[in-house]
Amino acid sequence: MTIVKETTPKVIDREKLAHDLGAIVGAEAVLWKNYDLKLYEYDGSIDKHLPEAVVFPRTTQQVAELVKYCNRERLYFTARGAGTGLSGGSIPLRGGVLIAFTRMNKIVEIDADNLRAVVEPGVVNLHLSQAVASYGLYYVPDPSSQKACTIGGNVGENSGGPHTLVYGVTTNHTLGLEVVTPDGEIRRFGGEAAPDAPGYDMCGLFVGSEGTIGLVTQITVRLTPLPPGVKTFLAVFDDLVKCSDAVSGIIEAGVVPAALEMMDNLAIQAVEASVHAGYPTEAAAVLLVECEGFPAALEQQATSIEEICTKAGAISFKTAKDNAERDKLWKGRKGAFGAVGRMSPDYYVCDGVVPRSKLPEVLARVGEVSKEYDLPIANVFHAGDGNLHPLIMFDANKPGDTEKAVKAGTEIIRICAEAGGTLSGEHGIGVEKRDMMCFVFNEDDMNVMRRIRDGFDTSGLCNPGKVFPTPGRCGETRIPAPGRAQANYVREGMGQAW
Amino acid sequence: MQELDITTLSPETAEEASAILREAWENNTTVNIRGGGTKQDLGNIGKPTYLTLSTLKLDKLVAYEPADLTITVQAGMKWATLREIMAEKGQWLPLDPPELEGATVGGVVASNVSGPKRLLYGTLRDLVIGCQFVLADGTIGRSGGRVVKNVSGYDLHKLLIGSLGTLTLITELTFKVLPKPQISRWFNMRFETVAIGLETSRKLARSNFSPAALELIGIDNGACGLRVAVDGQEVAVVRQMDEIMALCRQQGAKDISILDPANKYPEDVAIIVEVMGSLGLQRAIAYNILFRFSSHLTDMLFSWQLAEKILRQLDDVSLTLQARAGTGLIYLYPRAYKDENILEAIPLIQDAREKLEAKGGSLVIEKAPLALKEKLEVWGKPAGLNSLSAMQTIKRQLDERNLLNPGKFVGGI
Numbered sequence: 082m083t084i085v086k087e088t089t090p091k092v093i094d095r096e097k098l099a100h101d102l103g104a105i106v107g108a109e110a111v112l113w114k115n116y117d118l119k120l121y122e123y124d125g126s127i128d129k130h131l132p133e134a135v136v137f138p139r140t141t142q143q144v145a146e147l148v149k150y151c152n153r154e155r156l157y158f159t160a161r162g163a164g165t166g167l168s169g170g171s172i173p174l175r176g177g178v179l180i181a182f183t184r185m186n187k188i189v190e191i192d193a194d195n196l197r198a199v200v201e202p203g204v205v206n207l208h209l210s211q212a213v214a215s216y217g218l219y220y221v222p223d224p225s226s227q228k229a230c231t232i233g234g235n236v237g238e239n240s241g242g243p244h245t246l247v248y249g250v251t252t253n254h255t256l257g258l259e260v261v262t263p264d265g266e267i268r269r270f271g272g273e274a275a276p277d278a279p280g281y282d283m284c285g286l287f288v289g290s291e292g293t294i295g296l297v298t299q300i301t302v303r304l305t306p307l308p309p310g311v312k313t314f315l316a317v318f319d320d321l322v323k324c325s326d327a328v329s330g331i332i333e334a335g336v337v338p339a340a341l342e343m344m345d346n347l348a349i350q351a352v353e354a355s356v357h358a359g360y361p362t363e364a365a366a367v368l369l370v371e372c373e374g375f376p377a378a379l380e381q382q383a384t385s386i387e388e389i390c391t392k393a394g395a396i397s398f399k400t401a402k403d404n405a406e407r408d409k410l411w412k413g414r415k416g417a418f419g420a421v422g423r424m425s426p427d428y429y430v431c432d433g434v435v436p437r438s439k440l441p442e443v444l445a446r447v448g449e450v451s452k453e454y455d456l457p458i459a460n461v462f463h464a465g466d467g468n469l470h471p472l473i474m475f476d477a478n479k480p481g482d483t484e485k486a487v488k489a490g491t492e493i494i495r496i497c498a499e500a501g502g503t504l505s506g507e508h509g510i511g512v513e514k515r516d517m518m519c520f521v522f523n524e525d526d527m528n529v530m531r532r533i534r535d536g537f538d539t540s541g542l543c544n545p546g547k548v549f550p551t552p553g554r555c556g557e558t559r560i561p562a563p564g565r566a567q568a569n570y571v572r573e574g575m576g577q578a579w
Numbered sequence: 580m581q582e583l584d585i586t587t588l589s590p591e592t593a594e595e596a597s598a599i600l601r602e603a604w605e606n607n608t609t610v611n612i613r614g615g616g617t618k619q620d621l622g623n624i625g626k627p628t629y630l631t632l633s634t635l636k637l638d639k640l641v642a643y644e645p646a647d648l649t650i651t652v653q654a655g656m657k658w659a660t661l662r663e664i665m666a667e668k669g670q671w672l673p674l675d676p677p678e679l680e681g682a683t684v685g686g687v688v689a690s691n692v693s694g695p696k697r698l699l700y701g702t703l704r705d706l707v708i709g710c711q712f713v714l715a716d717g718t719i720g721r722s723g724g725r726v727v728k729n730v731s732g733y734d735l736h737k738l739l740i741g742s743l744g745t746l747t748l749i750t751e752l753t754f755k756v757l758p759k760p761q762i763s764r765w766f767n768m769r770f771e772t773v774a775i776g777l778e779t780s781r782k783l784a785r786s787n788f789s790p791a792a793l794e795l796i797g798i799d800n801g802a803c804g805l806r807v808a809v810d811g812q813e814v815a816v817v818r819q820m821d822e823i824m825a826l827c828r829q830q831g832a833k834d835i836s837i838l839d840p841a842n843k844y845p846e847d848v849a850i851i852v853e854v855m856g857s858l859g860l861q862r863a864i865a866y867n868i869l870f871r872f873s874s875h876l877t878d879m880l881f882s883w884q885l886a887e888k889i890l891r892q893l894d895d896v897s898l899t900l901q902a903r904a905g906t907g908l909i910y911l912y913p914r915a916y917k918d919e920n921i922l923e924a925i926p927l928i929q930d931a932r933e934k935l936e937a938k939g940g941s942l943v944i945e946k947a948p949l950a951l952k953e954k955l956e957v958w959g960k961p962a963g964l965n966s967l968s969a970m971q972t973i974k975r976q977l978d979e980r981n982l983l984n985p986g987k988f989v990g991g992i
Contacts, residue, residue, distance in 0.1 A: 249701070277702075285737025289734055506730065
């Protein structure tokens with residue numbers, strides 16, 4: 082098998098390319114002029130690259146034909162959902178054709194009796210939960226950008242969200258997939274609802290493969306009954322370590338809440354300056370806890386969670402009395418990224434994971450990184466599963482600030498890895514972290530993964546430059562090309578971020 | 580199945596296992612990977628192997644941090660040992676596979692077994708978060724990690740779950756664990772027809788009463804028993820049981836009774852849990868056939884009827900049918916059949932398989948006498964479209980010389 086990794090496509094005649102692509106998807110579904118392409122050169126990360134053309138297929142068949150065309154013409158191809166990704170997964174790093182799934186946005190089937198739905202990849206995450214709410218069901222994974230991001234993108238990145246602590250992330254809710262593999266074949270994997278389908282768990286491999294071994298064209302997802310009751314609490318602490326102790330205490334006590342979210346002082350101040358969620362601005366940390374279940378059981382959980390928090394040293398503990406109060410508490414958490422955006426001209430969202438018991442130690446080290454690089458860092462994170470989101474504030478207009486922020490981010494990820502954690506909990510590796518893979522995997526580990534990739538992407542054209550490190554570059558800090566169009570974009574997309 | 584093995588080697592470390600596999604690879608020697616040996620009869624007969632690699636000495640605890648709710652063990656550790664280690668800390672791995680004497684953690688993962696409570700807690704794909712493995716050529720690799728949320732690199736461990744050792748040797752596994760539920764309760768009831776029992780189960784699965792298990796068992800005259808489990812905090816469990824019982828009464832349930840909490844399972848649930856894969860158990864010894872029917876929840880009655888037809892053909896009067904009713908699985912474990920009827924039932928089994936596959940389901944033969952396996956592929960068609968060639972790609976990329984447990988898996992892999 083010949084792997085043509087470094088195929089450089091010949092000089093591309095864009096007009097001819099647009100004509101050829103138009104023959105497959107229709108001329109109105111192709112963008113090829115520089116002015117239009119500019120809108121598709123970035124996502125929610127800090128990288129960018131211009132595609133040669135953007136196409137908007139409407140059917141799986143069209144996707145398959147596009148991929149076959151790219152193979153014939155030796156053109157790179159990259160899938161894109163809503164472009165909310167934070168690791169550059171949908172950036173066409175070597176140009177080529179960007180296949181945007183925004184027009185494949187139909188909910189194909191809601192099969193409430195079998196607790197499943199079939200959707201096209203361009204369906205917006207939140208729209209699915211809204212569409213099935215009248216059946217008393219919902220789709221569990223609720224990533225930060227669920228008002229904008231697509232389920233196809235969620236599958237690519239194996240997205241999470243605050244409510245995945247008990248229920249699991251995208252992969253745990255994906256029953257079947259239709260994909261177009263890099264050879265242009267249409268394939269379907271999984272039992273689509275019938276369990277224990279004979280064969281390897283191909284869905285398990287494809288979810289989270291970041292569009293590097295195929296393009297997802299249809300997804301069968303699991304739907305879950307809405308809980309009978311919800312209770313939301315806010316515990317306030319004058320010390321970060323005490324707050325982390327409360328998190329460990331809650332988990333150890335056998336109470337696994339639906340969400341367990343923590344914010345530090347800087348994040349609290351940002352939130353109070355913008356959305357006024359009612360968090361005390363002098364607090365060192367707040368812990369937002371949400372439990373689901375029968376009302377009687379929730380009362381008991383409330384009592385035990387309050388006891389644990391008080392024992393850990395909480396200075397106050399508040400239960401949301403009604404939906405309005407609950408929404409207010411969540412508004413602070415959901416609006417945190419946006420609020421930080423108001424505080425600082427730019428910010429860089431990190432996504433690292435550590436074992437829960439290492440949280441206090443790692444948070445202290447994040448504080449040191451902030452001092453060392455002289456950049457404020459706000460901490461907002463899914464404490465229940467040890468998933469940190471330090472927000473590094475910087476000003477891209479200040480020379481050297483972007484580089485400093487990226488270096489500080491890399492340092493934080495290295496700290497997470499050294500604490501026994503990992504590079505990313507839900508945002509993916511993409512281009513952002515490909516050169517950090519060696520923090521957690523050695524060459525052999527990565528070569529086994531490369532074997533899988535090479536088995537499917539035999540011509541090296543499918544979403545090039547992602548996930549795997551550039552040879553010889555592993556461990557080096559990658560400074561992306563400067564550019565800040567995406568900074569505003571992040572704020573807009575994440576205005577209601579969880 | 581094969582008795583041609585001339586050597587059994589039991590490495591104690593991944594590095595030793597790597598050296599063994601590397602040598603086998605250089606000599607083109609086919610290898611049978613073996614844990615406790617409780618699932619050796621799962622899968623197709625397979626090609627002869629000339630070396631057995633036993634994981635039994637890879638049995639150490641690698642890391643356990645109760646506060647992190649994760650545990651890492653070597654693959655040859657006994658499943659029972661793993662349970663004991665966690666029980667000491669009031670935790671468990673929420674999976675209730677048949678407790679077979681000698682079953683290993685790696686074997687449980689490689690054969691993807693599960694139990695009644697998969698309805699609430701999911702299966703191994705929801706619990707395995709990291710893995711170390713050795714490829715046929717001796718390469719040691721890893722995927723995932725020791726944290727509960729992780730999207731770094733491909734989830735190769737997902738491919739290994741249920742792969743029957745055809746892709747790699749698994750040397751180490753990391754799991755997500757949970758605090759043990761405060762209490763667990765089982766209760767029994769009876770329905771006049773299987774149709775009503777299945778319909779009620781479907782309603783329960785769609786409700787937010789969160790049953791942990793729904794086991795439906797065929798009894799005389801077309802009636803059925805439904806066995807329900809509820810796990811959680813006492814105050815919640817009481818409420819869940821009330822709600823579930825109210826719904827069941829509305830559906831016509833009779834003879835509702837709560838089981839003595841001292842029993843792990845109701846008697847009849849226990850039998851199927853033991854039957855699944857067991858070899859040495861006294862009570863289960865009579866069962867040497869186990870079929871698994873899989874369908875959508877709404878096709879379960881259809882699936883049940885197909886299974887009944889096979890029982891009738893076998894002249895079996897034992898009604899040994901059990902549905903994992905909230906999940907779409909039905910187990911058929913005939914015992915009172917006449918041997919000569921088995922081969923005559925093949926066309927009926929094939930017909931049932933085709934009908935299930937047409938509806939997106941499957942019929943897998945988990946256990947069968949050799950005579951049946953020789954005539955009937957055990958897995959049926961892999962689900963989906965063009966999926967076999969993708970699976971063959973995986974096999975080729977990881978075990979190009981086809982040396983690990985060859986021929987046992989789907990499509991002759």
